[in-house]
Amino acid sequence: MTEDEELYLLMGKMVVNAGKLENLIFHLTTVSTGWVRSEKPLKQPMDKLMDECVRRAASRGESLERIVVLEHIFAGCKAAFGYRHQYVHGLWAQDRDEEGNELPTLTSLRNLRNENAVERYPVRAPNLQDLGEWIAVLCGELASWGGSMSR
Numbered sequence: 001m002t003e004d005e006e007l008y009l010l011m012g013k014m015v016v017n018a019g020k021l022e023n024l025i026f027h028l029t030t031v032s033t034g035w036v037r038s039e040k041p042l043k044q045p046m047d048k049l050m051d052e053c054v055r056r057a058a059s060r061g062e063s064l065e066r067i068v069v070l071e072h073i074f075a076g077c078k079a080a081f082g083y084r085h086q087y088v089h090g091l092w093a094q095d096r097d098e099e100g101n102e103l104p105t106l107t108s109l110r111n112l113r114n115e116n117a118v119e120r121y122p123v124r125a126p127n128l129q130d131l132g133e134w135i136a137v138l139c140g141e142l143a144s145w146g147g148s149m150s151r
Helices: 003-030 046-059 064-089 125-147
Strands: 091-096 102-112 117-123
Touching: 003 046, 003 064, 003 125, 046 064, 064 102, 064 117, 064 125, 117 125
Parallel strands: none
Antiparallel strands: 091 102, 102 117
């Protein structure tokens, strides 16, 4: 397998895991909290949906300890989604040295909307693998939390 093939394979695995995590969050906020799919809060970005889920879980009587755990899981989800966005929505460009010569590595470039700047993030196989595995762990943590919700 070439280095590029490995990167694309790991990218695909990471994206599939991120999709599973988004689905778990959506499922938790609909089925487990009694939301109706047409409710306006469900049409928000994922970070806002997670915040609303915490509020709803607290209002449904979840213990403070479980709310803190959910907030911790969602903090990890938000951070992981930030890295995912960098890979998925960034421009993968060939790295260059100070003289402008191409290097054998890639960088993801992403415009930061509100800061008039470009964020650079290295595209490396171990980073993609770690991110995919981290997202898979978050899926397990969230599924476990949701499986033991107060009814």
